Amino acid sequence: MERVYIKNLRSxxxxxxxxxxxxxxxxxxxxxxxxxxxxxxxxxxxxxxLKIDEPITSPTFTLLKDYEGRVLNMSHFDLYRITNASEVQEFGFDDYIFNTPKDRVVFVEWPDNVGEDYYQGVKTTNITIEKVDDNARYVTLEEK
Ligand SMILES: Nc1ncnc2c1ncn2[C@@H]1O[C@H](COP(=O)(O)OP(=O)(O)OP(=O)(O)O)[C@@H](O)[C@H]1O
Ligand SMILES: [Mg+2]
Known part of the structure; x- marks a missing residue:
C-alpha cells in the first residue's frame, strides 16, 4: 500500500x-x-x-462511457446513483469486471454502491482520494 500527499492539482x-x-x-x-x-x-x-482525445465527462447520468485512446482504451463508470448490483446488469457491468477487455482500463467511481463483495476474487487497483483542503489531497493506492 502506498499513501502520498498531493499538494495541488498540478501534483x-x-x-x-x-x-x-x-x-x-x-x-x-x-x-x-x-x-x-x-x-x-x-x-x-x-x-x-492514454492519448484519449475526447474529454472525460462526469458520467453521473450515463453511468458508463467508453473512450478510445491511442495508447489504451478506457471505460469510465460512475455508480453514484446506483443502489444495488441488479441495476448495473443492463449495461453489462459484469463483463467489464469479470471479463475485462485487454485493450482497455476500467475506472469505477463509487464502486461500493454495488456492494463491496461484488469485486471478490477479482484483481483490482484501489485508489482512495481524501480531501485535505481546496488544493491538497491524500491518495492511497492499494492492489487487491
Ligand atoms: N489536488 C487536486 N486533485 C484533484 N482535484 C483537485 C485538486 N485540487 C483541486 N481540485 C478540484 O477538485 C474538484 C474535484 O472534482 P471531481 O469532479 O474530480 O471530483 P469527484 O471525486 O469525481 O466527485 P464526484 O463524486 O462528485 O464525481 C475539481 O474541481 C478539481 O479541479
Ligand atoms: Mg466524479
Missing amino acids: MKTFAKKFAKTLSGGQIVLLRGDLGAGKTTFCQFVAKT
Missing part, C-alpha cells in the same frame, strides 16, 4: 501520469473518495497519458 496531474504509465490494459481501477475529492479529475489526467 495530482504528475501522480496520475506516473500511474497511467504503469497501465498495460485489463486493469480495474476502483476510485473512492467523497464528492469533489477528485476522482473524475484523476481519470481526466490518466486519459491524457
